[in-house]
Amino acid sequence: MxxxxxxxxxxxxxxxxxxxxxxxxxxxxxxxxxxxxxxYFDTADLALRRMKAGLRIRxxxxxxxxxxxxxxxxxxxxxxxxxxxxxxxxHNPDLSRFPARLWPAGTDIDxxxxxxxxLFCTDFVRHRWLLALDDAEIELALxxxxxxxxxxxxxxxxxxxxxxxxxxxALFELAETLVKQGGxxxxxxxxxxxxxxxxxxxxxxxxxxxxxxxxxxxxxxEQAMISLLHLALSHWQHHxxxxxxxxxxxxLVQLREGVSLVxxxxxxxGERVSHRVNSGWIDDLLWLQQQLSWLxxxxxxxxxxxxxxxxxxxxxxxxxxxxxxxQLQERLPGEQALHELLHSPRYGRLVLGLxxxxxxxxxxxxxxxxxxxxxxxPVADLARELLEDSWHTLRHSALGExxxxxxxxxxxxxxxxxxxxxxxxxxALYPDAGLVGFRMPWxxxxxxxxxxxxxxxxxxxxxxxxxxxxxxxxQWLARKQDFLLEALEQSRLQGLQLEPYWR
Numbered sequence: 001m002x003x004x005x006x007x008x009x010x011x012x013x014x015x016x017x018x019x020x021x022x023x024x025x026x027x028x029x030x031x032x033x034x035x036x037x038x039x040y041f042d043t044a045d046l047a048l049r050r051m052k053a054g055l056r057i058r059x060x061x062x063x064x065x066x067x068x069x070x071x072x073x074x075x076x077x078x079x080x081x082x083x084x085x086x087x088x089x090x091h092n093p094d095l096s097r098f099p100a101r102l103w104p105a106g107t108d109i110d111x112x113x114x115x116x117x118x119l120f121c122t123d124f125v126r127h128r129w130l131l132a133l134d135d136a137e138i139e140l141a142l143x144x145x146x147x148x149x150x151x152x153x154x155x156x157x158x159x160x161x162x163x164x165x166x167x168x169x170a171l172f173e174l175a176e177t178l179v180k181q182g183g184x185x186x187x188x189x190x191x192x193x194x195x196x197x198x199x200x201x202x203x204x205x206x207x208x209x210x211x212x213x214x215x216x217x218x219x220x221x222e223q224a225m226i227s228l229l230h231l232a233l234s235h236w237q238h239h240x241x242x243x244x245x246x247x248x249x250x251x252l253v254q255l256r257e258g259v260s261l262v263x264x265x266x267x268x269x270g271e272r273v274s275h276r277v278n279s280g281w282i283d284d285l286l287w288l289q290q291q292l293s294w295l296x297x298x299x300x301x302x303x304x305x306x307x308x309x310x311x312x313x314x315x316x317x318x319x320x321x322x323x324x325x326x327q328l329q330e331r332l333p334g335e336q337a338l339h340e341l342l343h344s345p346r347y348g349r350l351v352l353g354l355x356x357x358x359x360x361x362x363x364x365x366x367x368x369x370x371x372x373x374x375x376x377x378p379v380a381d382l383a384r385e386l387l388e389d390s391w392h393t394l395r396h397s398a399l400g401e402x403x404x405x406x407x408x409x410x411x412x413x414x415x416x417x418x419x420x421x422x423x424x425x426x427x428a429l430y431p432d433a434g435l436v437g438f439r440m441p442w443x444x445x446x447x448x449x450x451x452x453x454x455x456x457x458x459x460x461x462x463x464x465x466x467x468x469x470x471x472x473x474x475q476w477l478a479r480k481q482d483f484l485l486e487a488l489e490q491s492r493l494q495g496l497q498l499e500p501y502w503r
Contacts, residue, residue, distance in 0.1 A: 004069070005080050006162040007175050007355075008187040011142075012343040015159070015183060016127065019142060022181065023129055026174075029137065030130035036060055036143075038122045040195055041093050043115035049201070051104060054192045055116070057091055064088040068098055069192075076186050076233060076355025078171075120149035120195035124156050131174070136166025138174055147191060149199035156191065159184060172356040179348035186351050188237045205242035207250055210235055210257055212427045217380035222363075224379035225269045228425055229358060232261035237351075240342060247335050249298045256292045259285060262354065264421050268386055272374045273363035284350040291341055294332055300454040301329050315476055317469035324461040383426035387502045390422045399445075399492060406452055406481050409488060413449045420446065426502075434501035441495035448488040455480060 037059040042048045048055055052071035057064060069083045086097045095113045103109060124145025131138045139162045147154045159178070161171050178184060196202035213227045236258025243251035263285040304311055305325050312318045341347060357363065364372065394400065397415055398408050420442060427435055455477055462470050462477075 003080060004083050004162065005078070005168055005171070006160050007078050007171050007352075008190070009159040009161075009175075009178070009184040010187040011157040011159055011184060012339065013183045015181070016142065016144070018181070019127075022178070023131065023140070027132040028129055029132055030128075032128050034060055034126045034128060036122075036124055036126050036145075038191075039091070039118050040120050040122075040192055041116045042119055042201075043112065044117065045115075046201060047112055047115065049196065051107075054190075055093055055095075056192070057088065057093060059091070064091060066093050066097070068102070070102065074188060075230065075358050076188070076237070076351050078168075078355050078359055079190070119201065120147065120199045122147050122156065122191050122195060130164070133170040133174060134166070136170035137164040138162065138166075138170060139164055140174070147195050147198055149195060152198050154194060154198050158187065158191075168359065169356075172352065172359075175352055176349065179352055180345050182345050182348075183343050184348055185240075185343050186237075186348065186355065188234075189241055205238060205245055207242065207254060208235075208238070209254070210261065210424060212424055215379060215426065215428045217429050218378055220376050221269065221272055221379050221382050222375040224382075225265060225272070226358070226361070228265045229262065229354070232258050232265060233351075233354060233358070234258075236262065243338070244342070247338070249295060249302060252292060252338070253295050253299065256289060256295060259288050259292075260417070261421060261425075263289070264418060265425070268382075268422070268425070272371055273367070281350065281353060284346065284353075288347065288350065296450075296453070297457070298329075298332050300457055301325055301332075303454055304457065305329070315472060317465060317472055320465055320469055321458065321461070321473070324464055325457060328457060328461070379426075380429055383429055384502050386422055387426060387500070390419050391500055394419050395496065400496065403489065404485075404492075406485060409449050409485070410453045410456070413446070413453065416442065416446050416449070430501050438495075438498050438501045441491045441498070444491045445488060445495065448484055448491065452481065452484045452488070 038056045041055045041057070054069045055066070057066050064087070065085055066088050067083055067085045069081045071081070073080050084098050084102065086094075088094065093113075093116055095109050095116075100109075122145065124143045127142040127144075129140045131140060139160075141158075141160045141162070143156055143158045143160065145156045147156060161174055161178075163171050193202065197204055210231075213224075213231050215224050215227065236255055239251045239255040239258065243255065263282065266281060266285075305322060309318050309322045309325075312321055315321065364375070367375070394415070397412060398404055399412050399416065401408075404412075420439065423435075423439060427439075458473060459477060462473050465473060
């Protein structure tokens, strides 16, 4: 058995000509080109898929080899999976030639063998370089071809770095050099996963909201930090893949949620890890969130214009408003700009850096005994401290004042989001009853602030309307704002009177 350790990039442009020049600065031990034809097998009820195993037969230069890859781990674009390879004489899988120990107890190998059938194929040309980096050897493979499932086809343009021997840090060193060139994006989805989706045997990505991590009160701060960062990065990359599969603002909103959660986690655990390791990421995370700051505006405009402006149906000036709102929507970043952002060097370096840090788990580097003790302390203690501090900050912000106007509420939106995210991180440590009752008013307030802010584009375009239309809109906005402010005040007063559940 071998454990495959590789970093996978998806390529947005043709780098066939530029890559050889880039690699001239490395010691090239071998360079060749191969045509690889792969057929993937499973049973009709996807028995191997349920075992988190993948079976393929590969034809390479006239030789056949069957491979089974088992469940491993994936962080960012780094994949680690145990795999078994066996030479074949005919193009039919033979499960008996794999070690019996790899199958779960009670597996009927004969029945599994009889049910195997081809599901999809991958066919691609691989340009391969074997590189020497200090004491490590790395296979760099540029794959160009397609995934095929029946009549359906999907292009393959991937760059894979696989560790042949040595320390995995050499993988990241090479990967960082490649990312600087642009046009690369760390890939979290394998060729096999794409094949299952193309064949209709695995669902396409779906939108999902952030869910709490199942933390235990007795586990260490270090364990909790790792679990939370894995959740955040997975959420981020899941919705990145979703947007690329079918662009839409909702995917990007959830991608930003994942980015914000990574940022929040690094801030929460910052005193417990080496600032030398992660301080640069804060700037990059702030930059990325700024690049996506227009999403709130996009959501507002989408809500106001949906169903031909149903929200504005009671206004005589509805048509004039929709024309102005459509012009605002045209000024939002387009798909090409977003595609370039997701394949930009800075974006790639950020995800790669986080992946490396999580893989190495070297946040202890340079830590003193006091910081090491803080990392080993129970997460429940840190949770109470952070929740109390967050609550104190909220109560002493404008949200704790006697009364707020609409603009003051809108200014608190970011602060309230961050406060609720702290609560989400540690919510699994507390009973649902008290937690839900405490959070609900503040979630209602956040939704109310978002509804209030949704009126902002209308206020901005009021000056471009005719006088009568402008007056009608102003009166309508005043009624809407008064109604929302009254509801916000009721929820805020209720929220401020609740006893914090972590006490």
